[in-house]
Amino acid sequence: MSKARSSKHEKKARRRVKAKCRKELKVEMEDIRKEQKSIKEAQSQLREKLTATRTECEVLREETKLMIQRSASTQLRLSLMFNIIKAREDADFDKAAHFTLLLRETIATDDV
Template sequence: MDAQIAINKAASKLLGKSSEKYMRRRFKKLKEQMKEISKEQQSIREGQRQVAVKFKAIEEECEQLRKETHQIIRQSANTQIRLSLMFNILMAREQGDFSKAANLTQLLREIIARDNVSQSTNP
């Protein structure tokens, strides 16, 4: 054990001041590199945060578009039903089936009233 310590001391004396300067320069350079890496990591974290914020905004926009698309599909189906009823009312009147025309007209009124109520509760 004592021999190892003696060897280390002898090596330090042989290497002298130039070795110590080299180690200090190297240590300083490593510290600078670590600072640079730290800055880069901070930049990466900030970029990841910005991407997360943008991704959340896109998800919210997609959800809004899904809701709007669903609303449009529902409105289109309701319009199709109304048009079909109107056509059947016209056909019943042409054929002189006024009872059927009256029933279909009443059904159309009920559908329109129901849709108006649901539209006023769901703006």
């Protein structure tokens, strides 16, 4: 084969290889695009779940705070009732009346 003919064959072979590489590169790029899109969707879903979790956490914090307040109020009422009973047993009616008044005020403010 002549040198010119050999050179043409090499050029054609190189073009075929380049074309094949371009096709493979396009396929690879398309796969990468699909993967990136999938990652973005997963990130979006994760953000939504995180937002929902944060909201739920805040609601639970508020509910816990309310339960603690109610528990403290109940504890205070029970303590006042115990002191009323104890004062009556000791025949200290002034003290019993004072604790009764405090209990009424506590109940009135809790109902508001």
